[in-house]
Amino acid sequence: MPTEQIVLNVTNTQPYRTVVSLLGGLGDYYNQNTNASTLYAWNLSTINFALNGNFVLEYRPAGSVAPYSVFRGVMYYSFAGILSTLNRYSFLGFFWHDGFNVYSANDTLQFNQFGFDF
DSSP: OOOOOOOOOOOOOSSSOOOOOTTSOTTOTTOSSTTOOOEEEEEOTTOOGGGOOEEEEEEEETTOOSOOEEEEEEOTTSHHHHHHHIIIIIOSOOEEEETTEEEEEOSSEEEEEEEEEO
């Protein structure tokens, strides 16, 4: 039986590190990020992770005029902790970071404030 081979050529044209979720996967259960053209970015350079607070992220369905809902999570001292909580428990799509910025690409949901409660 011949071996089937799939070759992907992916080029990042953005000025920051980009993460691609292929065929859904962890954090993108509903394929919200697949082929999404709306990028969200939050600069978290002023956050002191040593305080180990909780974070909140506001969201709502894209195009909705309803008030934003809030997802709450524990930040566990780091970007990795925030991303782990978002990607494993929020069902809000896939999130990644580069430096002090957190990103998500999503056309299904609209995001607003990323806040912290210490």
